[in-house]
Amino acid sequence: xxxxxxxxxxxxxxxxxxxxxxxxxxxxxxxxxxxxxxxxxxxxxxxxxxxxxxxxxxxxxxxxxxxxxxxxxxxxxxxxxxxxxxxxxxxxxxxxxxxxxxxxxxxxxxxxxxxxxxxxxxxxxxxxxxxxxxxxxxxxxxxxxxxxxxxxxxxxxxxxxxxxxxxxxxxxxxxxxxxxxxxxxxxxxxxxxxxxxxxxxxxxxxxxxxxxxxxxxxxxxxxxxxxxxxxxxxxxxxxxxxxxxxxxxxxxxxxxxxxxxxxxxxxxxxxxxxxxxxxxxxxxxxxxxxxxxxxxxxxxxxxxxxxxxxxxxxxxxxxxxxxxxxxxxxxxxxxxxxxxxxxxxxxxxxxxxxxxxxxxxxxxxxxxxxxxxxxxxxxxxxxxxxxxxxxxxxxxxxxxxxxxxxxxxxxxxxxxxxxx
Numbered sequence: 561x562x563x564x565x566x567x568x569x570x571x572x573x574x575x576x577x578x579x580x581x582x583x584x585x586x587x588x589x590x591x592x593x594x595x596x597x598x599x600x601x602x603x604x605x606x607x608x609x610x611x612x613x614x615x616x617x618x619x620x621x622x623x624x625x626x627x628x629x630x631x632x633x634x635x636x637x638x639x640x641x642x643x644x645x646x647x648x649x650x651x652x653x654x655x656x657x658x659x660x661x662x663x664x665x666x667x668x669x670x671x672x673x674x675x676x677x678x679x680x681x682x683x684x685x686x687x688x689x690x691x692x693x694x695x696x697x698x699x700x701x702x703x704x705x706x707x708x709x710x711x712x713x714x715x716x717x718x719x720x721x722x723x724x725x726x727x728x729x730x731x732x733x734x735x736x737x738x739x740x741x742x743x744x745x746x747x748x749x750x751x752x753x754x755x756x757x758x759x760x761x762x763x764x765x766x767x768x769x770x771x772x773x774x775x776x777x778x779x780x781x782x783x784x785x786x787x788x789x790x791x792x793x794x795x796x797x798x799x800x801x802x803x804x805x806x807x808x809x810x811x812x813x814x815x816x817x818x819x820x821x822x823x824x825x826x827x828x829x830x831x832x833x834x835x836x837x838x839x840x841x842x843x844x845x846x847x848x849x850x851x852x853x854x855x856x857x858x859x860x861x862x863x864x865x866x867x868x869x870x871x872x873x874x875x876x877x878x879x880x881x882x883x884x885x886x887x888x889x890x891x892x893x894x895x896x897x898x899x900x901x902x903x904x905x906x907x908x909x910x911x912x913x914x915x916x917x918x919x920x921x922x923x924x925x926x927x928x929x930x931x932x933x934x935x936x937x938x939x940x941x942x943x944x945x946x947x948x949x950x951x952x953x954x955x956x957x958x959x960x961x962x963x964x965x966x967x968x969x970x971x972x973x974x975x976x977x978x979x980x
Contacts (some may be wrong), residue, residue: 578659595669604715685715
C-alpha cells in the first residue's frame, strides 16, 4: 500500500505532466541505470519534484522535502508520505534524521532526490544564478558510496515552452574524495557538486543557443530563397567545373566552401551556387553591430567571427555545424580584396578543415558584378582535403597550396571567358 500512491500518481499523472512539462532531456552519456543513487538538481519551482520523477520513470525516487510542506494539512502530508518523500527538519536537533532515512533508502536500491540549494530559487530560472549548495547531498553520497547523478533544469514550466534538463554522467564522489568523512572533505565534495551543476547549466545554455541558431523558420527559408532567386535573375551566373562530378553543385555533407572575396555580393552568390545545401557563411563580427544587418545575417544563419582575435567560440561553432552535416563558407583571405586580386590565405581559418577532416570545395568568382548587363562567372573545383599533420608549418603550407590552386582556377576561368 505504501507504494500505491507513488505509482498510481506516476501512471495517471504521466500523460498530463508530459503534455505540460514536455521535458527535453540532454544526456552526456547513456541513461543512468542500476540501483541506489543520489539525484541532484537545482530548484526553481515546485514542479521540479515532478521533473525528477519524470527523469526516472521506472525507479523509485525518494525526494527530500522541507518540513513546511508536511505541515500544510493532513491531506497534503499523507500524499507526500505516499509519494515516499523524506521530510527534512531544517531547524532543531532532529534535523539530521533525514540523513539516516536517505541512507536506508539507498541501501534498499532506491534513488534519493536532493535539491542542494536548500530552498526555492525563482531567480535561477532560464540560466540564472545558482544559490550556494548545502552539504546534505555530498554527505549522503560519501557515507553510502552511491553515485551522484547531477542535473540542471532551466525551470521553463509553461505550455509555450519545453522544459529542458541537462543530465551528467554518474559521479563516484567517494572515489573522487577518498579518506575520512570530515567537514573539510564534505565541503570540498559540496563545492565540486556545485561546480558540476554550474557546468551543466553552461552546457545546456550552449545547446539551447545552438538550437536557436539552427532553427530555420518559414521566414528564414523565404528570405534565403528570395535572395537566391534575385541573385540568379540579376547576375545570371554561368558555371564552369573542373570535372563532371561537380556539375550537380551538390556539396558532400559537412563540406567547407572557400572562395575569393571581392564584393559584398560574394556570400549570397555562393549560397545561390550551392542552393541545394545549407551553406552557413562566416561573417565578421563588425557586421553584427548594425541592427538591420544583424537581423539579416541571423536569418541567413551566418556564423559571426572576431577577425581581430583567436575566436575559439566561432571555431567550435563551425566544427559543430560541420558535424551535423551542414556546410560552412569561408573567405580565407580574411577580408575583402581590392582590385580583383587574390591575397594571402590566413592559415588560421583553415584550422577548422584540419581539425574536422571536412572536404574543401573551392569556388572562384570572376568578373565584377554588373546586374542585368553581364553574366557572372564562377568556377567550381573538385573537393580536396587537408593533408599532413596538424602543425603550424603544415597549415601555412596547405594555405599556400590552396591559394595556388585558386590562382589556377582564376587563370582557367579567364581563359574560358576570353573565348566567348
